[in-house]
Amino acid sequence: MPSWRILAVLDELIAVHGPPVAVRLDNGPEFIAEAVTLWAAAHAIGLRYIQPGKPNQNAFIERFNKTYREEVLDAHLFASLDEVRAETAIFLQHYNTERPHDSLGSVPPLTFLPRSTSDGAVGQLAVLP
Numbered sequence: 001m002p003s004w005r006i007l008a009v010l011d012e013l014i015a016v017h018g019p020p021v022a023v024r025l026d027n028g029p030e031f032i033a034e035a036v037t038l039w040a041a042a043h044a045i046g047l048r049y050i051q052p053g054k055p056n057q058n059a060f061i062e063r064f065n066k067t068y069r070e071e072v073l074d075a076h077l078f079a080s081l082d083e084v085r086a087e088t089a090i091f092l093q094h095y096n097t098e099r100p101h102d103s104l105g106s107v108p109p110l111t112f113l114p115r116s117t118s119d120g121a122v123g124q125l126a127v128l129p
Contacts, residue, residue: 003033014043022046026058067095 010023023040025031027049040047050057072091078084100106 001030003030003035006030007035007039010039019043019045022048024048024050024058026050026061027052064095 014020023045025036025047030036031049037047039045056062068088068091072084072087076083076087078087095108097108097110099108101108
């Protein structure tokens with residue numbers, strides 16, 4: 001996914017939830033792009049990169065990726081990208097509004113938000129464009 005799409009989603013999230021103090025990122029090319037650095041500076045948002053080769057430092061998204069892969073991508077045969085998008089929308093709605101998360105005290109993420117983490121970053125929410 002190109003960095004401009006990621007930044008568009010982040011702008012949408014900021015419009016709804018307000019700006020975080022920081023965002024945790026892996027070292028993928030879409031996140032280390034100059035556009036991301038300039039965007040973060042313009043919004044006074046810190047960038048917290050995980051160490052290369054240490055996905056456990058970003059356990060939230062690693063856990064989400066596993067769940068998404070098992071419950072959507074591996075559970076269905078898709079004939080088109082539109083079918084993937086439709087099933088993803090259903091999954092995200094359930095994941096964020098109904099599905100209890102053990103790490104959040106057995107409540108869905110939207111029930112738990114907003115919250116701050118120890119480094120000042122706003123709680124994370126699974127969103128795919």
